[in-house]
Amino acid sequence: MTIRARGRSFLALILSPEAPLKDWLAGLDEHMRRAAGFFNHQPVILDLSLLDERTEGLAGFQQELRRRHIHLIGIEGGNPHWKALESWEWPIELQGGRPSGPVKLPDDDSPKSVPPAVTLKTPLIIDRAVRSGQSIKYPDGDIIVLGAVSSGAEIIAGGSIHIYGPLRGRAIAGVSGYPQARIFTTKMEAELLAIDGFYMIAEEMPNAPSGRASQVYLENERLKVIPLQTGTIKT
Template sequence: MPTDSQKSSLSHLALEFKSSTFSVPVLVLFSNSLQNIEQQLQEKVALAPEFFKNSPILLDLQELNKRDLDIAVADLVKAIKALNLLPIGIRGGNAEQNRQALALGIPVHASHGAPTSESTKIKTIAAAPEESLQSEGPSTLLITQPVRSGQRIYAHGDLIVLATVSSGTEIMAEGNIHVYGSLRGRALAGVQGNEKARIFCSDLQAELISIAGVYKVSEDLSKEFQQKPVQIYLQDNSLIIKEI
């Protein structure tokens, strides 16, 4: 049993630090052209505006510095914020870039920290004008555990979730999305413009559904499809929902 002094101490406890895993999108830069970066980011954001709105983002400058390409951190941060993205740190910066980041109140992360899981990482690449965007080959990502609130998952091909997708989550796929549990979060298929992508779920309770940038929020979803197995696809630029 705790003593009276321990009880008093606990009653005044205001906070506690806990270890946790927090995944955010990583913006890997290959060009120091702000114009080129802004243009390509605008194109990415336009494909899934609800997903990227007010999204935290980590800026990776490692590739820039490997190529001896300098960039003003203040100008980069300003451009990122203009697109409603929220820089929460940089990594791979040189001493001057790290100093600039800290002056802006942006933390500096070690370049060789624990790797981010591919199941929760989004890599956005700003290529130089003469370069082509390199695509990671399509693949199917299988998730067997529940997707919990605050998590984000990105698949370069199809995404299959064998469990529940909780409220406050966001799942994205360049291909189709299959959810065999309840879909309560946000689901965005065909995020690179694939209009043939579909969403399949066993229990529709989504906050948002989107295919190739065309989306509906929960208020727009007919009650006749709520909590039922459905498929969702794009037809004549409109989202069609049908029971399975």
């Protein structure tokens, strides 16, 4: 008998809670209220590096996350031998993940270095509409959708997202640490937009060109949504 094994890459969100946990959870609840379903079926890695074993509320923190239907596939930055973590269930430790997102800047007196460039692969082309409840994830490059993205659907790309149709669901670009990523659609009706970890929901887009061809880009850690035909493409 031949035993077959295949590798599979995955995309996970990283949550880094800060003390006091009560306030952090309140902030999380507000984000979840404004972006309902954002964590649905999303694998999450919990980073405890900003906490210590004396952090108030740490013992029951895992249960608080479960109560919010946040699915942990990994825990890092903490010590299982901390007394507050004795009752926690620890997932299998993950190795070899590709980090993305913010990095620690060097000190002023240290040698200046250029951060490594993000290498993106060939775009993933979806030659159909993406229906409600579907999730397309491609952390290695751009995603091109030749059709609509329905409400309740999501597109998650390491690079940019190009939608040749109405965007009514969620578009999350630049997840591989690529703030230059953009989101393009021929009809902007999005539930949620995100680039490199910065996001906005529909209620935060009062001045967005709703129903028009649009592009989205990141500027000074804020998302800009402008009409596509009048926008200036930046390089």
